[in-house]
Amino acid sequence: MNSKKSNLFIVRSLLATGLACGTGQVIAYEADDIILRAGVASVQPDESSSALKLDGAALAGTGVGVDHSEALGLTGTYMLSSKVGIGLLAATPFDHDLKANGLAGGIDAGSSKQLPPTLTLQYFPNDSAAAFQPYVGIGVNYTLFFSEDVDSELEAVLGKGDLKIDDSIGLAAQAGFDYAVDDHWLLNASIWYIDIDTDAEFKFDSGSRVKADVDIDPWVYMVGVGYKF
Numbered sequence: 001m002n003s004k005k006s007n008l009f010i011v012r013s014l015l016a017t018g019l020a021c022g023t024g025q026v027i028a029y030e031a032d033d034i035i036l037r038a039g040v041a042s043v044q045p046d047e048s049s050s051a052l053k054l055d056g057a058a059l060a061g062t063g064v065g066v067d068h069s070e071a072l073g074l075t076g077t078y079m080l081s082s083k084v085g086i087g088l089l090a091a092t093p094f095d096h097d098l099k100a101n102g103l104a105g106g107i108d109a110g111s112s113k114q115l116p117p118t119l120t121l122q123y124f125p126n127d128s129a130a131a132f133q134p135y136v137g138i139g140v141n142y143t144l145f146f147s148e149d150v151d152s153e154l155e156a157v158l159g160k161g162d163l164k165i166d167d168s169i170g171l172a173a174q175a176g177f178d179y180a181v182d183d184h185w186l187l188n189a190s191i192w193y194i195d196i197d198t199d200a201e202f203k204f205d206s207g208s209r210v211k212a213d214v215d216i217d218p219w220v221y222m223v224g225v226g227y228k229f
Contacts, residue, residue, distance in 0.1 A: 028129040029082050035227070037188045038074050040070060040073065042070045045096070052064070085121075087137055089119075100154060110151050110154065119141075141195070165198055171194075
């Protein structure tokens, strides 16, 4: 299943789950409430990139591919009122493999871990006491890249090297819902779209340099459970 079809399937699944939550235990959100959630988070890049540049010369037909990754997702919301909250997305590190598309037929280029802390201002449109609590949010993301490595397939072509990926700051948008199981426990599903623009640079012992501008721009999906304090 390609990335776009996979994204559409996940969106439809989350919407179907929300529609299935017709009635249930009423939960009331009030100012100073704290909602903590944990679950499986999946980062699905919708990437595009410039052509790879070898020592400053663009290599036509090349680019960088970024694969998906799953990790433990953690989110929290602090309610400023019954309808407005501040949300934070955190996670254990995501591990992405990079591919040099169009280079020697497409080879594994490297890998990197990343952490995507995202802060959003959230709006809960339902009445303060309802089992089904949808919300939307908008805010800012900071993505930290670390533990970058060059893959042995690329090193077989260009020699031993190192990889550096710049950190990114960008806008983020979110939609999700909580569904009350009892006064405290709840089920949750969330979707984020995050603007991640970065530069990747490979430095080889031979003196060669390979660079690319990469827009990762992932959809992030999370399904889990939560607890309201």
